[in-house]
Amino acid sequence: MTPGIRPLIAGNWKMNGNWRGARRLADAVRDMAPGLGARLLLCPPFLHVQAVAATLLGSTVAVGGQDCHPAGHGAHTGDIGAPMLRDAGATHVILGHSERRADHGESSALVARKCEAALEADLIPLVCVGETQAERDAGRAEEVVGRQLSESLPLGFITAGGIVAYEPVWAIGTGRTPTEADIAAMHSFMRRHLSQEFGPTAQMTRLLYGGSVKPSNAAAILALPDVDGALVGGASLVAEDFLAIARAVPEG
Numbered sequence: 021m022t023p024g025i026r027p028l029i030a031g032n033w034k035m036n037g038n039w040r041g042a043r044r045l046a047d048a049v050r051d052m053a054p055g056l057g058a059r060l061l062l063c064p065p066f067l068h069v070q071a072v073a074a075t076l077l078g079s080t081v082a083v084g085g086q087d088c089h090p091a092g093h094g095a096h097t098g099d100i101g102a103p104m105l106r107d108a109g110a111t112h113v114i115l116g117h118s119e120r121r122a123d124h125g126e127s128s129a130l131v132a133r134k135c136e137a138a139l140e141a142d143l144i145p146l147v148c149v150g151e152t153q154a155e156r157d158a159g160r161a162e163e164v165v166g167r168q169l170s171e172s173l174p175l176g177f178i179t180a181g182g183i184v185a186y187e188p189v190w191a192i193g194t195g196r197t198p199t200e201a202d203i204a205a206m207h208s209f210m211r212r213h214l215s216q217e218f219g220p221t222a223q224m225t226r227l228l229y230g231g232s233v234k235p236s237n238a239a240a241i242l243a244l245p246d247v248d249g250a251l252v253g254g255a256s257l258v259a260e261d262f263l264a265i266a267r268a269v270p271e272g
Contacts, residue, residue: 021248021270022211028183028226028249029266030061030146031256032086032114033068042068046075048259053081058249058269061146062256063114066100073109084112084146087120090133092141102134102141113138114251116172117148118189128171135182136174146183147172148230148251149210153190161188162209169213178218183226185251186210191231193253200240203229207246235261238268 021027037045042064053060063084064072073083085108089099105113115138116131131147138145149168151161165186173182186206191197198206207227214222229241230251241247249269255261 021242021244022224022227022246025224025226025248027058027242027269028061028228029058029262029269030084030112030114030183030185030228030249030251031063031262032117032230032251032253033062033064033256034086034119034253035065036257037064037068039068039071042072043075045257045259046072046081049262050076050079050081052259052263053079053266056263056266056269057271058266060266061112063112066105066108069105069110070108077109082111083109084114085110085143086114086117088113088115088134088138088141088143090130090137092137102137102143106141106143110143112144112146112183114146114148114185116168118150118187118192122189128168131172132174135172135177139174139176139180139182144181144183145177146185146228146251147177148185148187150187150189150192150231156188156190161206165206165210166213169210170217173214173218178214178222178225183228184210184214185228185230187230187251193232195232197232197237197241200244203241203247204244207244211246233265235264235268238265239270242268243270 085105088102226248
């Protein structure tokens with residue numbers, strides 16, 4: 021962890037759940053959240069953002085969306101504008117997830133435009149970066165992540181409290197994780213890179229790790245330098261697992 025930064029455990033529900041299940045899961049997380057050292061963030065599918073936000077109203081658990089359009093409104097069938105997310109009760113939005121970059125061909129330039137839209141709507145962007153297995157095997161992991169950081173984060177991202185999540189593409193949903201040394205090295209690289217581009221304020225930017233985070237490996241990952249929390253996929257769909265990850269945050 022980074023001294024002075026309160027860790028964040030974010031749950032990315034992806035395209036899972038129905039209305040009743042979303043309410044039950046949010047209820048369970050809300051009831052178990054008091055007393056935790058980490059902040060919690062739930063990111064349900066857009067259809068359930070309002071219901072989850074209503075369930076969590078008055079609690080310390082935040083709500084986020086999983087994507088937004090770079091335009092606030094207009095003729096964009098099937099898309100969601102950042103102001104709509106804010107109106108539904110969201111305070112955060114995940115952007116640039118590798119599944120969006122791969123499945124929808126999203127470039128870092130597009131991610132930057134989405135970040136700008138999120139900031140304009142008073143949403144905190146949580147931007148994902150990460151390399152493929154082939155890129156890591158070729159020794160290009162830092163090059164790829166550094167380029168994604170440079171091209172995905174607009175001016176104002178750091179001072180607005182923007183969050184970065186390192187998610188190696190090959191570890192998402194596979195059960196595989198990098199070694200602790202690999203995670204620590206990449207997070208150290210990201211901290212240096214952000215500080216060089218944005219100045220000393222980047223020392224307080226939350227850097228999350230994501231990619232097959234689960235209760236069995238959370239404590240070791242969250243104890244690493246410059247790891248300020250986790251972006252959790254599958255384990256966030258089970259309240260007990262998600263809270264176990266949050267409880268793994270080291271004290272102090």
